[in-house]
Amino acid sequence: MVVDLVLIGTAITLGPIHNSAFILLLSADRGVRKGLAFILSWLGSLVLVIAAVILLTGGTPPARQSVPSTAALVAKLALGVGLVVYGEHKRRSPPRPRRSPKWMAGLDRASGWAAAGLAVLLQPWAMVGAGAATAVRADLSSVASTLALTGFCVLATSSLLAMELYATFSPVSAGAKLRGLLSWLDSHQDQAIVSLSLLLGLWLVTNSIYQLVR
Structure with a gap:
């Protein structure tokens, strides 16, 4: 379970779309406050998903090869297949001129509430779902x-936390560095999405199949 959560959390935090949006929020007026609203909403979404899983399982992992355990593995397998299909489709798609989405252009005018809502919308929910399916095996008595589980939520938020702290304590230096990072993310967005989707998807598929047949 730990390896799965580490890999899923890493894939989530490295996602280029939400990181690009977060940098734009930080560069706006009162950007640190908007960034904090984004982080709280992002982290809150992850905590709620994990809490829902724990409520369903009662904090006790289902028996191996039981219906709940098998259902969780099948769900993780399906999500892995979905990520592989999406990543391969993205990889085969012809390159297009890079254009920032229209909604990104308005982030400098976004309110704190809008930033919080955006965090929920930009969650990579397929990956979060894989994390939830993995959390079914958690034993809260351990x-x-x-x-x-705590580390998963923090890891999946770590890139946002790092940028928020950087912008808070070194705003001048952070401004220049984050603009450079935004430029890099913009030019490598498709490659990052393909790599993260394929690598995580293949891991989820192979690991789920192994757990189902062993």
Whole structure:
């Protein structure tokens, strides 16, 4: 479970779309406050998903090869297949001129509430769903499981936290560095999406199949 959560959390935090949007929010007027609203909403979404899973399982992992356990593995397998299909489709698609979406152009005027709502919309929900399917195996009577779930939520938010802290304590330096990062993300967005989708998707598929047949 721990390896799965680490890989999923890493893929989530490295996603280029939400990171680009977050940088634009930070560069806006009162950007640090808007960034904080984004982070709280982003982290809150992850916590709510994990909490919902824990409520369903009662904090006790279902028995191996039981219906709930098999259903969670099948769901993770389906999400993995979906990521592979999406990544391969994206890879085969002809390159298009890079244009920032219209909604990104208005982020400098977004309110704190809008930033919070945007965080929910930009969550890579397929990856979050894979994390939820993995959390079914968590045993809350074990400190290790509790730490793993906490670490997953923090890891999946770590890129946002790092940029928020950088912009808070070194605003001048952060402005220049984050603009450079935004430019890099903009020019490598498709490659990043393809790589993250294929790598995580293949891991989820192979690991789920192994767990189902062993």
